[in-house]
Amino acid sequence: MEQELTQLTYSQAIAELEQIVQKMQSADCTIDNLSDYTARSLQLLKVCKSKLTETDEKLKKILAELDEEK
Amino acid sequence: MTQPQAISLLEFNGRIKRLLTDPSVFNCWVMAETSDVRVNRHCYLELLQKNPNTGETIARARAVIWANTFQRLSYNFMQVTGQPFNNGMKVLVQVSVNYHEQYGISLVINDINPEFTLGDMARRRIEIIQRLKAEGIIDMNKELEWPEVPQRIAVISAQGAAGYGDFMNQLRNNPYGLKFYTALFSAVMQGQQTVPSVIEALEKIGANEELFDCVVIIRGGGSTTDLNWFDDYTLAANVAQFPLPVIVGIGHERDVTVLDYVASQRVKTPTAAAELLISKGANALARLNELSNAVVSIARDHMSSSAEQLAYLSSTIPMTARHIAERARLQLQQFMSNLPLHAKSRIVAENEKLGRTTDRIKANIEQLLLKEQMRVKSLDDKVQLLSPRNTLNRGYSLTLCNGKAVTDASQLKAGDVITSHFKTGHVQSTVK
Numbered sequence: 001m002e003q004e005l006t007q008l009t010y011s012q013a014i015a016e017l018e019q020i021v022q023k024m025q026s027a028d029c030t031i032d033n034l035s036d037y038t039a040r041s042l043q044l045l046k047v048c049k050s051k052l053t054e055t056d057e058k059l060k061k062i063l064a065e066l067d068e069e070k
Numbered sequence: 071m072t073q074p075q076a077i078s079l080l081e082f083n084g085r086i087k088r089l090l091t092d093p094s095v096f097n098c099w100v101m102a103e104t105s106d107v108r109v110n111r112h113c114y115l116e117l118l119q120k121n122p123n124t125g126e127t128i129a130r131a132r133a134v135i136w137a138n139t140f141q142r143l144s145y146n147f148m149q150v151t152g153q154p155f156n157n158g159m160k161v162l163v164q165v166s167v168n169y170h171e172q173y174g175i176s177l178v179i180n181d182i183n184p185e186f187t188l189g190d191m192a193r194r195r196i197e198i199i200q201r202l203k204a205e206g207i208i209d210m211n212k213e214l215e216w217p218e219v220p221q222r223i224a225v226i227s228a229q230g231a232a233g234y235g236d237f238m239n240q241l242r243n244n245p246y247g248l249k250f251y252t253a254l255f256s257a258v259m260q261g262q263q264t265v266p267s268v269i270e271a272l273e274k275i276g277a278n279e280e281l282f283d284c285v286v287i288i289r290g291g292g293s294t295t296d297l298n299w300f301d302d303y304t305l306a307a308n309v310a311q312f313p314l315p316v317i318v319g320i321g322h323e324r325d326v327t328v329l330d331y332v333a334s335q336r337v338k339t340p341t342a343a344a345e346l347l348i349s350k351g352a353n354a355l356a357r358l359n360e361l362s363n364a365v366v367s368i369a370r371d372h373m374s375s376s377a378e379q380l381a382y383l384s385s386t387i388p389m390t391a392r393h394i395a396e397r398a399r400l401q402l403q404q405f406m407s408n409l410p411l412h413a414k415s416r417i418v419a420e421n422e423k424l425g426r427t428t429d430r431i432k433a434n435i436e437q438l439l440l441k442e443q444m445r446v447k448s449l450d451d452k453v454q455l456l457s458p459r460n461t462l463n464r465g466y467s468l469t470l471c472n473g474k475a476v477t478d479a480s481q482l483k484a485g486d487v488i489t490s491h492f493k494t495g496h497v498q499s500t501v502k
Contacts, residue, residue, distance in 0.1 A: 014358075020365075031376045038369045041365045042362075045365070048354075052249065052355060053246070053247045053249060055249050059222065059251050063251045066253040066278060066281070068254050068255060
């Protein structure tokens, strides 16, 4: 679960996120693990969002090399 | 050598022309395939018949559609088939032979039956679809799973095509700030080169498969499109079996090609292809927002319910304490009020016990005294029996010397004074 955030793929991150939210919604969640869950899920949310909306320069460069328009 | 009688070529051609007035070559409906279609006011083309097995041409004729006829026929053809009148089409045309002494023989097309062409195109499409079905590959691309958010997109399009520009603009200016990464694999999107060129682009993408999430095949719209080229078995089979999901956006409103049946997703225009990709990203963002709201609200609910619990507990503690004290006080009171009663009954009980004990002691003492009396009497009897007086009574005497009883005569010596005691009285004697 504590996999390095930067190494997560979008699918992995969103899968873990869904899992945590499910745990948070279940009866298992106590005030003791609430803050851990919340912190981790907010990190994962950030990772997911940045993958969608922030430019991955490395990827951009690799694909630009294949692009025949350039 | 005598010269045979000869006529001029023009005259001979005139004879041919006269032969061609037979009604059987006038306004006759003919099935043929088009080739070399050129429009220069008038439409010039070749009509062919091919061997259906070998594809070899077995009949050929030049043909023309005069400009004013062509204007009408081509419009009607486009209306019915959705395609411009073009090469490689099966056509049913009404022709008359025309022979010109100078230009030779050609067929003049007076009418075209576009339903025939439409039927042929549909039949060809159906044949291809049935073959793809029979081979079990028609749904393969549709069955591929889409990545959560397709962001890395391989685009097959003609370089500089309007449709490609529309697609890129749409992606770039999406209102959600989604990032897409595209690479163009340019291909010829109409004419004979379409199939090999698109397949080549697919192969290039296939070689870099891991870099992409999906493929988009697009081309600009417009009425001059010629979708016929996409109704091709080899191309369809390539798309169907491609390892990445393919979006096809090459048709327009009414037109459907075989590719539309095999691609994972079909859209009408390049813009719609971009919108499809954007909507997938937007859905993912919406889901993220939902999750984010869920996390926040769950955390908040937990905090507030814990606070509520705490408040409840802190309000109940003093009350509980008060309850406990009150109960203790009542208990004490009850105990105190019961105390005299308890004491009295206890005293009575103890008194009774004491009385019983006194009685028992008395009885014991009496018993003990009786026993001692008996013992004393028995001792007295024994003493009586053993006393020297009793022995003296029976006729024995007791001799003392210096106050001590003499039991051995050898203890005495001459001159000792001894006293002899009898039942009554005593005498003193001197030993001799």
